[in-house]
Amino acid sequence: MPPSVSEKYKEEKKRNIINSALICFAEKGFETATIDDIVVHSGFSKGTIYNYFSSKDEIYLEVLHTATKNDIDVITNKFSVLRTALSKINYLFDLYLNIDLNNQKRLGFTVVFYEFTLHCTREKKLLELLTKRRNFFIHLISEAIKEGQASGEFNKNIQADTYSHLFWTIIDGINLQVVYKGFPYYDVLREMKEAYIEKLKN
Known part of the structure; x- marks a missing residue:
């Protein structure tokens, strides 16, 4: 035995x-x-x-599942103690502003994430799983924006879902640019953050 x-x-x-x-x-x-x-x-x-x-797909999905669970736990716990919608949006931007671009290991993992995302476009089941993950984070910001609209922090006329998608489009776009040497990541993201929040308020 x-x-x-x-x-x-x-x-x-x-x-x-x-x-x-x-x-x-x-x-x-x-x-x-x-x-x-x-x-x-x-x-x-x-x-x-x-x-x-x-398969290696299954290995990476396990990584993604664990990372997603950790991200959800960290963000939802933080959101529970933040008192305003604006502080929640600021917090999410600052997560990316506090990233260490000199960390080559992290850069390698970021590249793998986007490579796997493109790989999933050829696999319907994988794309469904990735879409489910993204939808959670879309909903997270959409609810924060709606909270801000209800409290008077944000413009009631903007589309919360659209601006939630816009947030992640900014993050995805700027993360893809870090592969280029000399890209002013922090300066660009600060400008994007300021413009995004200003639009939410007006």
Whole structure:
């Protein structure tokens, strides 16, 4: 009878596979990296990896699920103590203004995220999962804007859903620009933040 394996051991092995996969994706690109690359980097056999994940898509979806859950927890907890809609919008912008652009590991993961997003356009089920994730964050900002309209902080005539989509369009757009050397990320984002909030108020 084979020895039993604890849940803690399995979770640790799963995290090790995920971490190795992320490094491979960041170094080689999501499309180019293979399960064999993950085998070499992790030191696990291909069979071991397939015991936990059926494909590299599934590995990245697990990463995305964990990151999304963490983001939701952090943001909703913060929103619960912020007293105004404006402070919530400021907080979300500041999350990105406080990013360390010198962190190459983070830059690599950002590139992988957008690469995977484009990859999902060819896979209906993957795109549905990614859309569900995005819809949560769209709803989050839309509700904050509606709260601001109800309190008199924001213009009642603007379309909350449209401006929620606009926020994430700004964030996605500016994140894609960081691959260009010399791009003034912080200056541009500050300007975009100021213009966005000014439009919400007027």
